[in-house]
Amino acid sequence: MxxxxxxxxxxxxxxxxxxxxxxxPAAELLRAFAARVGAPGHALREAMAQVSGEHGGTLPPDAGAPWSAAVEAVLEEEYGVVCDLSRAQEIWLDLCRxxxxxxxxxxxxxxxxxxxxxxxxxxxxxxxxxxxxxxxxxxxxxxxxxxxxxxxxxxxxxxxxxxxxxxxxxxxxxxxxxxxxxxxxxxxxxxxxxxxxxxxxxxxxxxxxxxxxx
Missing domain, CATH: 3.40.50.1000 (HAD superfamily/HAD-like)
Structure with a gap:
């Protein structure tokens, strides 16, 4: 043109x-995010969806310490996965190339x-x-x-x-x-x-x- x-x-x-x-794509971002934080992708996706509702599968733009703590709790209680999401927003933004x-x-x-x-x-x-x-x-x-x-x-x-x-x-x-x-x-x-x-x-x-x- x-x-x-x-x-x-x-x-x-x-x-x-x-x-x-x-x-x-959101699915590609989530796979990379799961690898970066050391959590199984399916467990992280389900935990994020449980905490974030309709926004599950991507990181909410206002995700902060309460969101990270809530997702960490779901991962540990329901999947036996322990990981640190305290830098979730920083990591996600770094992946958004x-x-x-x-x-x-x-x-x-x-x-x-x-x-x-x-x-x-x-x-x-x-x-x-x-x-x-x-x-x-x-x-x-x-x-x-x-x-x-x-x-x-x-x-x-x-x-x-x-x-x-x-x-x-x-x-x-x-x-x-x-x-x-x-x-x-x-x-x-x-x-x-x-x-x-x-x-x-x-x-x-x-x-x-x-x-x-x-």
Whole structure:
């Protein structure tokens, strides 16, 4: 896609989620986290789900000492696993490495005139260093969303930030629940399963007449 192919306003404002899109997939992050803290993956996943509810399987953005102590207790009482989760937030953020291919393409699209926004459940000041550095250069707007999958997404706030109606906004997200919510609000959605297929879908969305290799 070239500058000539996006002439005038781009057809969609493109919003990307954080976990599993800008970072490795949640399942991959959890495997790496389990290996780092020395806990069996299945036990850690179940203990986190028991403590975190809908957020189970990923680290809640506000996870602190009480969360770590609760997960440690479940691991020991129900699985006989003893591990130290006192540095859980630090370890998790260290594992959330940037998806360079996706980020580079977003930067190209923004330079071509596409509005690029970030939906994230990370509280201000809790982002990894690389995201804090990149955000002003990569995103036209950052909108905070709730952590729980069932909570209402701030879609109207995102539309206002982009200056676009729902029909001209698109969300790229690994979560089926969030994509369904966006579709019900009139947004277009792209399922992020892997980087090449998501890039192909973005290309077709922004310029349906251009063939984009998967």
């Amino acid at each position: 070239t500058d000539d192919q996006i002439s005038g306003p781009a057809p969609f404002a493109l919003w990307t989620d954080y976990t599993g899109v800008l970072t490795p 940037p998806n360079r291919v996706w980020i580079d393409r977003l930067a190209e699209l923004r330079a071509e005139g596409v509005f690029i926004g970030l939906l994230t459940d990370l509280p201000d000041g809790r982002e990894p260093g690389w995201l804090r550095l990149l955000s002003p250069l990569l995103f036209d707007a950052v909108v905070r969303r709730p952590s729980s999958a069932g909570d209402r997404l701030p879609l109207r706030e995102a539309q206002a930030a982009a200056g676009r109606p729902a029909a001209e906004c698109a969300l790229v997200d690994a979560s089926g629940a969030r994509r369904a919510q966006a579709r019900r609000a009139g947004w277009r959605t792209i399922a992020f399963r892997d980087t090449p297929s998501a890039l192909a879908e973005v290309g077709r969305l922004l310029d349906p007449e251009v063939a984009v290799p998967a």
